[in-house]
Amino acid sequence: MVKEMRGAADGSWTEPAAEADRSDPRRAVLDAVEGWVVVFRRKLSAGELGWLPVVLVLATVWIIFQSLNDNFLSPRNLSNLSVDIVGTGLIAVGIVFVLLLGELDLSVGSISGLAAAVFAVLNVNNGMPEWFALVVAVLAGTAAGTVQGYSFAKSRVPAFVITLAGLLTWNGIMLYILGTSGTINLDENGLVAKLTSHYFTNDAAAYGLAAVATALVFLVAHQDRRRRKAVGMPHRSLRGIAVRTAVAAVIAFSTAYVLNSFQGLPLALLIFLVVVAGLDVVLRRTHYGRQVYALGGGVEAARRASLSVTRVQTAVLAVSGTMAAIGGLFLASRITSVSQNSGSGVLLLNAIAAAVIGGTSLFGGRGTTWSAVLGMLVIQSIASGMAITDTPAALQFMITGGVLFAAVMIDALARRSQEAHGRA
Amino acid sequence: MAAPPLLALRGVCKRFGVVEVLKNIELEIHAGQVVALLGDNGAGKSTLVKVISGVAPAERGVIEWEGRTVHIRRPHDARNLGIATVYQDLALCGNLDVVGNVFLGREILRYGFLDEVEMERRTRHLLERLTRSIPDLRGPVVSLSSGQRQTVAIARSLLGEPRVLLLDEPTAALGFEQTTEVLDLVDELRDRGLGVLLISHNMGDVKALADRAAVLRLGRNNGFFDVNTASQEQIISSITGATENVPRRPAHREAGW
Numbered sequence: 319m320v321k322e323m324r325g326a327a328d329g330s331w332t333e334p335a336a337e338a339d340r341s342d343p344r345r346a347v348l349d350a351v352e353g354w355v356v357v358f359r360r361k362l363s364a365g366e367l368g369w370l371p372v373v374l375v376l377a378t379v380w381i382i383f384q385s386l387n388d389n390f391l392s393p394r395n396l397s398n399l400s401v402d403i404v405g406t407g408l409i410a411v412g413i414v415f416v417l418l419l420g421e422l423d424l425s426v427g428s429i430s431g432l433a434a435a436v437f438a439v440l441n442v443n444n445g446m447p448e449w450f451a452l453v454v455a456v457l458a459g460t461a462a463g464t465v466q467g468y469s470f471a472k473s474r475v476p477a478f479v480i481t482l483a484g485l486l487t488w489n490g491i492m493l494y495i496l497g498t499s500g501t502i503n504l505d506e507n508g509l510v511a512k513l514t515s516h517y518f519t520n521d522a523a524a525y526g527l528a529a530v531a532t533a534l535v536f537l538v539a540h541q542d543r544r545r546r547k548a549v550g551m552p553h554r555s556l557r558g559i560a561v562r563t564a565v566a567a568v569i570a571f572s573t574a575y576v577l578n579s580f581q582g583l584p585l586a587l588l589i590f591l592v593v594v595a596g597l598d599v600v601l602r603r604t605h606y607g608r609q610v611y612a613l614g615g616g617v618e619a620a621r622r623a624s625l626s627v628t629r630v631q632t633a634v635l636a637v638s639g640t641m642a643a644i645g646g647l648f649l650a651s652r653i654t655s656v657s658q659n660s661g662s663g664v665l666l667l668n669a670i671a672a673a674v675i676g677g678t679s680l681f682g683g684r685g686t687t688w689s690a691v692l693g694m695l696v697i698q699s700i701a702s703g704m705a706i707t708d709t710p711a712a713l714q715f716m717i718t719g720g721v722l723f724a725a726v727m728i729d730a731l732a733r734r735s736q737e738a739h740g741r742a
Numbered sequence: 743m744a745a746p747p748l749l750a751l752r753g754v755c756k757r758f759g760v761v762e763v764l765k766n767i768e769l770e771i772h773a774g775q776v777v778a779l780l781g782d783n784g785a786g787k788s789t790l791v792k793v794i795s796g797v798a799p800a801e802r803g804v805i806e807w808e809g810r811t812v813h814i815r816r817p818h819d820a821r822n823l824g825i826a827t828v829y830q831d832l833a834l835c836g837n838l839d840v841v842g843n844v845f846l847g848r849e850i851l852r853y854g855f856l857d858e859v860e861m862e863r864r865t866r867h868l869l870e871r872l873t874r875s876i877p878d879l880r881g882p883v884v885s886l887s888s889g890q891r892q893t894v895a896i897a898r899s900l901l902g903e904p905r906v907l908l909l910d911e912p913t914a915a916l917g918f919e920q921t922t923e924v925l926d927l928v929d930e931l932r933d934r935g936l937g938v939l940l941i942s943h944n945m946g947d948v949k950a951l952a953d954r955a956a957v958l959r960l961g962r963n964n965g966f967f968d969v970n971t972a973s974q975e976q977i978i979s980s981i982t983g984a985t986e987n988v989p990r991r992p993a994h995r996e997a998g999w
């Protein structure tokens with residue numbers, strides 16, 4: 319119910335009456351444009367820019383690096399980029415959940431390292447079957463998140479404080495279970511290694527996924543229109559649905575084309591997109607997700623509406639712990655090893671930055687899981703472009719910092735203008 | 743014997759820390775009646791509403807529902823009894839849209855997913871009873887005017903056929919026309935047998951709409967009036983404390999209606 323789900327961005331809503339005189343095509347186009355302008359104005363005045371800023375930033379970054387080095391937009395580089403975003407991106411998806419509450423989880427880096435260590439120790443050192451070690455590792459993340467979530471819900475201490483304690487604790491536990499072994503190398507052909515090394519080389523895979531995604535966009539929009547029309551409510555015009563579907567198709571099929579020009583559809587990207595889309599549906603279309611947004615809008619208001627605040631808060635940090643663990647396994651998979659450095663460094667900062675750059679608000683209640691994808695694309699594009707053009711790392715930090723700063727400012731302005739608009 | 747009141751409070755006490763905000767409060771709300779709850783700022787009216795709606799449960803005293811003792815410990819309990827509330831601060835989630843707020847905690851599902859179409863249809867239907875200019879149902883409610891937000895909060899309280907309605911200054915932010923529509927609606931709901939507790943500082947509205955008035959002063963009962971027979975001066979002097987004759991029971995109880 320947060321704006322994006324309305325899909326109103328294409329602005330093609332029509333009152334039932336307006337559709338009567340669609341015989342004149344010019345009139346229909348004018349109506350569509352007018353609707354678009356109305357919706358865009360509404361969003362602007364409500365302080366919501368949605369995807370616009372991050373898409374503009376991404377386009378700028380791509381244009382700059384492509385002009386500096388032709389290889390930047392090569393299928394090889396883009397394909398690698400699409401795999402590189404997955405580990406941190408999955409962690410950022412969990413961060414989105416926590417940000418929706420208006421809270422912050424600082425423990426995700428440590429949890430990701432802990433999960434990777436649990437997996438490595440169980441599988442490599444103790445010979446536990448891979449799939450079993452993997453499940454245990456992920457559940458370790460869930461458990462860590464649940465403990466933090468419950469403490470947060472019961473104590474009402476800000477989550478960033480509790481997860482700061484978690485950051486140290488989980489990191490300590492990770493160092494403890496790694497013991498003296500230092501670096502543990504994973505099986506190069508094992509299940510976890512395959513997570514990021516496997517590609518569906520058959521062209522049909524990427525194109526098939528693109529076709530399915532496009533079809534879903536169309537079917538959802540069309541079904542919505544049919545039901546709304548049936549009860550005489552405002553609904554999207556067919557033209558609007560066509561435009562929407564076309565945009566989805568262009569994005570999906572061009573991505574598939576690029577991927578197929580290199581090694582095909584990466585398994586990691588497939589998993590990432592399925593997780594992001596699935597959790598997006600959970601957040602925006604289920605009872606649970608509505609409660610998460612409601613808590614972000616006001617804990618007291620949610621409590622008075624009979625929501626079980628403790629349960630939702632606990633569940634959100636459990637999700638974030640789980641996603642951190644899954645992300646940690648993907649990061650370990652990428653380098654096929656686990657060491658005392660796993661989950662440390664800029665990982666935590668990048669995950670939070672990705673969610674915020676992608677458009678999820680720090681103030682709670684606004685954002686979707688897709689912001690993790692877009693934000694990670696920006697961050698990883700900068701990193702990859704810097705590497706390709708041999709720019710020093712110092713500059714990379716400064717530029718990423720600048721983008722994050724801009725994103726936070728946009729978020730703050732959006733909030734301010736909403737309040738100025740609303741309060742009497 | 744007349745039917746027991748829909749909702750009755752007997753000797754209800756509420757304290758915040760060491761401050762005793764409500765002391766031995768008595769109150770009865772009968773079906774088909776509008777009871778005005780009057781009192782100066784800080785008299786404890788909103789606190790009493792929170793006690794009844796389970797937001798700030800009472801420490802002592804008894805709450806009866808149709809003559810039966812009930813325990814209201816959470817908002818959930820009040821809602822299950824059929825008590826709906828419009829809070830003074832509205833308690834809306836600013837980031838959710840109108841439909842999301844109206845159905846918060848009572849979402850309609852279809853195949854396990856939120857049924858936005860049906861919820862929007864019913865929200866529109868509820869709002870049509872309240873106002874002629876329906877606000878944008880799909881923008882975040884922070885972007886609505888105060889009056890529009892108040893209308894949304896009222897619409898939400900009407901969802902699910904409540905039996906008792908607690909309205910804490912429901913028309914404070916409303917314009918003239920909008921106030922009239924809301925008061926007409928309260929009138930209509932009373933005729934349909936709901937019990938209404940109306941908090942208002944507007945004596946005109948109280949005179950026009952309420953059957954009974956209960957006055958609070960400094961957290962205590964300070965008089966019960968039949969609005970049709972009591973004079974405005976009597977009621978006002980009870981609010982300001984000029985008269986401190988405290989009937990220990992609602993007057994109408996002995997009258998047996």
Ligand SMILES: Nc1ncnc2c1ncn2[C@@H]1O[C@H](COP(=O)(O)OP(=O)(O)OP(=O)(O)O)[C@@H](O)[C@H]1O
Pocket residue numbers: 758761763781782783784785786787788789790830
């Ligand atoms: N959460 C709280 N903690 C401590 N004291 C409180 C709290 N809520 C209310 N009070 C106190 O209780 C008293 C009654 O407040 P209440 O809001 O019920 O008044 P009211 O009659 O609704 O006033 P108004 O007409 O201004 O709305 C006030 O003195 C207030 O300071």
Ligand SMILES: [Mg+2]
Pocket residue numbers: 787788789830910
């Ligand atoms: Mg009050």
